[in-house]
Structure formats: C-alpha cells, structure tokens
Amino acid sequence: MSMHEPAVPELPERKLRPARTNATKQRLFDASMELIGERGAAGVTVDEIAAAAGVSKGTVYYNFGSKSDLIAQLLRHGVDIMLGRLQTIEGLHADPLEAMEAMLGQAMDFMDDYPSFARLWISENWRTPSEWGKLFVELRSELLAVIGAAIEKVATTYTVDTGIARGSLEAAMFGAIFVVGLDRQTYNPERTREQSIAAIMTIMRGYVLR
Amino acid sequence: MSMHEPAVPELPERKLRPARTNATKQRLFDASMELIGERGAAGVTVDEIAAAAGVSKGTVYYNFGSKSDLIAQLLRHGVDIMLGRLQTIEGLHADPLEAMEAMLGQAMDFMDDYPSFARLWISENWRTPSEWGKLFVELRSELLAVIGAAIEKVATTYTVDTGIARGSLEAAMFGAIFVVGLDRQTYNPERTREQSIAAIMTIMRGYVLR
DNA sequence: CTAACCGAACTGACCAGTCAGTTCAAATAG
DNA sequence: CTATTTGAACTGACTGGTCAGTTCGGTTAG
Numbered sequence: 001m002s003m004h005e006p007a008v009p010e011l012p013e014r015k016l017r018p019a020r021t022n023a024t025k026q027r028l029f030d031a032s033m034e035l036i037g038e039r040g041a042a043g044v045t046v047d048e049i050a051a052a053a054g055v056s057k058g059t060v061y062y063n064f065g066s067k068s069d070l071i072a073q074l075l076r077h078g079v080d081i082m083l084g085r086l087q088t089i090e091g092l093h094a095d096p097l098e099a100m101e102a103m104l105g106q107a108m109d110f111m112d113d114y115p116s117f118a119r120l121w122i123s124e125n126w127r128t129p130s131e132w133g134k135l136f137v138e139l140r141s142e143l144l145a146v147i148g149a150a151i152e153k154v155a156t157t158y159t160v161d162t163g164i165a166r167g168s169l170e171a172a173m174f175g176a177i178f179v180v181g182l183d184r185q186t187y188n189p190e191r192t193r194e195q196s197i198a199a200i201m202t203i204m205r206g207y208v209l210r
Numbered sequence: 211m212s213m214h215e216p217a218v219p220e221l222p223e224r225k226l227r228p229a230r231t232n233a234t235k236q237r238l239f240d241a242s243m244e245l246i247g248e249r250g251a252a253g254v255t256v257d258e259i260a261a262a263a264g265v266s267k268g269t270v271y272y273n274f275g276s277k278s279d280l281i282a283q284l285l286r287h288g289v290d291i292m293l294g295r296l297q298t299i300e301g302l303h304a305d306p307l308e309a310m311e312a313m314l315g316q317a318m319d320f321m322d323d324y325p326s327f328a329r330l331w332i333s334e335n336w337r338t339p340s341e342w343g344k345l346f347v348e349l350r351s352e353l354l355a356v357i358g359a360a361i362e363k364v365a366t367t368y369t370v371d372t373g374i375a376r377g378s379l380e381a382a383m384f385g386a387i388f389v390v391g392l393d394r395q396t397y398n399p400e401r402t403r404e405q406s407i408a409a410i411m412t413i414m415r416g417y418v419l420r
Numbered sequence: 421c422t423a424a425c426c427g428a429a430c431t432g433a434c435c436a437g438t439c440a441g442t443t444c445a446a447a448t449a450g
Numbered sequence: 451c452t453a454t455t456t457g458a459a460c461t462g463a464c465t466g467g468t469c470a471g472t473t474c475g476g477t478t479a480g
Binding site for chain 1: 250332335337347381384387393394396397409411416
C-alpha cells in the first residue's frame with residue numbers, strides 16, 4: 001500500500017525559464033491530486049493544497065488562474081499519463097485478447113500508481129451541470145477511444161456478438177476497470193492484480209462467440 | 211430527460227405521530243438527494259437544502275442532528291429502496307441467467323428513477339477517510355450480497371469459470387451497472403435500457419462456460 | 421570574475437463573503 | 451394542549467481570491 005504518486009515521466013521542457021515553476025507545478029499537481037482524490041474538489045481548500053505542496057497560496061494563483069483551473073489542468077494531466085500508459089502496449093501483442101489483457105494490466109498499474117486520480121475522476125465525472133463538463137466529455141472520449149480501439153481489434157479478429165452495442169460495452173469495461181481497481185485499493189487490498197484483470201476480462205470472453 | 215425522484219413507495223409508518231414530520235423528512239430526502247447528487251456533499255449547503263425542500267433551516271436541524279447525519283440517513287434510505295427493487299424479482303425466474311437479467315433491469319430502472327442517488331453513491335463511495343466510511347462498508351456489503359446471491363445461483367446451475375474470484379466479479383458487475391447507467395443518463399440518453407442490460411450481461415456470459 | 425540588475429517566481433497577510441451549526445420566541449397544526 | 455415548524459439572529463471558523471512586497475537565478479556590463 002504505497003499511495004504516493006511517482007514523478008511524472010518528464011513533460012516537454014517548455015521554454016528556457018521554467019526550471020523552478022515546472023517543479024512547483026508538479027508538486028502542486030501531486031499535492032492536489034492526493035487531497036482532491038481523498039476529499040473531493042469542493043472539500044479541499046486552496047490553502048491546504050498550497051500547504052501540502054510546501055508552497056504559498058499566492059503561488060497557486062500565480063501558476064493557475066483559479067482553483068477551478070487547477071483542477072481542470074489536473075484532470076488533463078492525469079488523463080495524459082493514463083493514455084500514455086495504455087498506449088505502451090501498442091503493437092506488442094499479435095493476439096487482440098492478449099493485447100486487451102495487457103492493457104488492463106496497464107490500467108490496474110496506473111490505478112496503483114495514481115490512486116487519487118481514479119477517485120477524483122470517478123467522483124466528479126457524472127456531476128450534472130459540472131464546471132468541467134465540457135472537459136470531461138473530451139477526456140472521456142479520448143479514454144474510451146483507446147479502449148474502443150482495443151475492442152475493435154478483438155471484433156475484427158474474432159467472431160463477436162454483434163448484438164451488443166459498442167458504446168455500452170466500452171462503458172461497461174470502463175466501469176469495471178475503475179470500480180474493480182478502486183475496490184481493490186479501498187476495501188480489498190488482498191485481491192491480486194491478476195484476479196482483477198481476469199474478472200474484467202470476463203466481459204471480453206462473453207463478447208467473443210465460440 | 212425527466213430527472214425527478216418519484217415519491218417513495220411508502221416506508222413503514224414509524225409511530226403514530228409523525229404525520230407531518232414524515233412528509234417533511236421525505237421532502238428533505240428528495241431535495242438533498244437531488245442537490246448532493248449534482249454537486250457533491252461538500253458542495254451543498256444546509257441553507258440550500260432547506261430552501262429546496264421548502265422548509266426552514268431550523269427544521270433540518272429539528273429532523274436531523276447535523277448535515278452529516280442527514281447524509282448518512284440519505285444513504286441508508288437510498289440503499290433500502292434499491293435493495294427493495296432488486297429483490298422484487300426474487301423467485302420469479304426459473305433460470306438464474308434470466309433472473310440476473312431481470313435484476314439488471316431493476317437496477318437500470320432504479321437508476322432512472324433515482325439518478326441523483328447513483329451519483330451520490332459513486333462520488334462518495336471511495337473517499338478514503340470518509341466521514342461515512344463505516345456506513346459505506348455496511349451498505350456496500352448489503353448491495354454486493356444481493357448481486358453475489360444472483361451470481362451464486364448462476365454458478366450452481368451452470369458450469370462457470372472457477373478461476374474467477376467471486377469478489378472481483380461482483381465488483382466488476384457493480385461497476386459496470388453504475389457506470390453504464392450513469393453514462394446513459396449523462397452522456398448517451400439515446401442508449402436503450404435493453405442495450406445497457408445486454409452489455410452488462412456480457413460479463414455473465416463470459417463467466418459461464420459452454 | 422564580479423557586482424549590478426532584471427523580471428519571473430514566490431510570499432503571506434488581508435478582505436469580503438460564506439459556511440455549519442445553534443438558539444429561541446412565536447406561529448401553526450393535529 | 452403539545453409536537454412540529456418557522457424564521458430570524460448570531461457566532462466563530464473558514465473561503466477563494468488579491469496584491470504589495472520579497473526572493474531567486476540567470477544575464478550582462480565593467
């Protein structure tokens with residue numbers, strides 16, 4: 001049960017300057033991911049975030065325009081990392097089902113490394129007139145596209161149940177991934193990574209006809 | 211897109227008195243379910259809840275000891291209704307897979323009727339040192355028990371993949387149910403009830419060996 | 421090499437507004 | 451007559467956001 005976000009795999013250096021500011025932003029990301037993941041966006045104060053990042057409140061507003069903006073960038077940041085992880089398996093597996101399994105493994109590992117992001121995502125995603133509604137639509141579709149592509153490959157290689165709507169299937173996978181992952185972290189840490197992957201793969205096995 | 215909680219199917223009248231107070235409590239439940247489902251527990255004020263229920267703030271504190279207590283009772287209330295719905299199919303289907311399908315139908319209908327509860331549940335469920343942590347553990351296990359029982363019947367009637375851990379499978383079902391349901395409401399209202407059920411049933415079809 | 425300089429990055433006290441929670445006398449309804 | 455509700459007042463803590471002032475690292479002139 002480690003529970004600390006690891007350093008990010010190096011975002012592109014922006015200009016010449018932001019030696020300090022990049023590090024600061026990173027620490028603000030880490031701190032706010034942790035806190036917001038635990039208590040929700042509305043439950044965390046900017047003061048707390050600043051304190052946790054070892055930075056003054058003013059610095060938060062120097063680096064981000066507002067609390068809302070910080071969270072928006074946080075979401076973008078987290079999704080970028082997750083997308084990166086999911087795409088590492090690209091072209092490594094001949095069998096689409098194996099590829100899917102590897103992808104689920106990446107997803108589970110991501111959730112181990114960034115548990116707070118998963119919580120943040122799931123707790124803010126379906127708020128109705130959300131401040132970040134537009135952003136969620138965009139990020140969601142990026143994530144679903146990756147899952148959808150993996151399903152697509154399965155569908156072209158195997159005979160699948162064409163009666164199942166693709167969109168609903170993606171949503172089911174998505175939901176299973178997040179909830180199985182979060183449940184494991186929060187309530188059942190004894191469950192293994194492989195157990196979890198196997199349970200989610202059940203969906204794909206039910207999709208493929210034999 | 212209706213989005214209004216219908217009247218509750220009559221909870222047992224408590225004593226003799228609470229003719230007025232029961233109605234008041236009900237309206238407070240409805241109002242807070244709506245608001246908290248939309249903006250989260252921390253994002254809603256007691257004043258707002260009182261106003262939305264058409265009741266004074268004092269009444270909230272007369273009927274509930276605190277905001278926290280209100281939310282706890284709200285969770286209990288919602289889970290009771292959901293449990294009631296899921297159990298209506300009890301013994302109506304000879305085939306466990308049909309029973310499961312009927313149960314998923316009940317779950318989808320519940321989410322249509324109480325969309326805000328689903329949002330409330332999913333957004334507060336995995337908060338780490340949650341104020342309602344103990345309560346969530348209890349309510350969660352009640353819900354999972356019902357799903358688990360339905361899976362159990364499938365497992366005794368059909369030949370299933372015993373390599374799949376029961377707990378993880380329940381979690382996968384649970385996650386698929388909520389996310390498919392919420393996604394349909396929030397982002398894809400054009401998806402049908404049956405489409406959604408079919409997608410979730412994929413899990414069970416993958417679990418059963420043929 | 422070094423001292424003066426510059427602007428980006430950061431600080432923390434401060435503000436005006438909001439919050440949950442409490443109380444209570446008066447009104448109302450069963 | 452009594453349980454319930456009202457609505458308003460009050461508190462003390464906390465909120466997001468602002469801003470005048472300070473620090474820092476790198477650049478440049480001498």
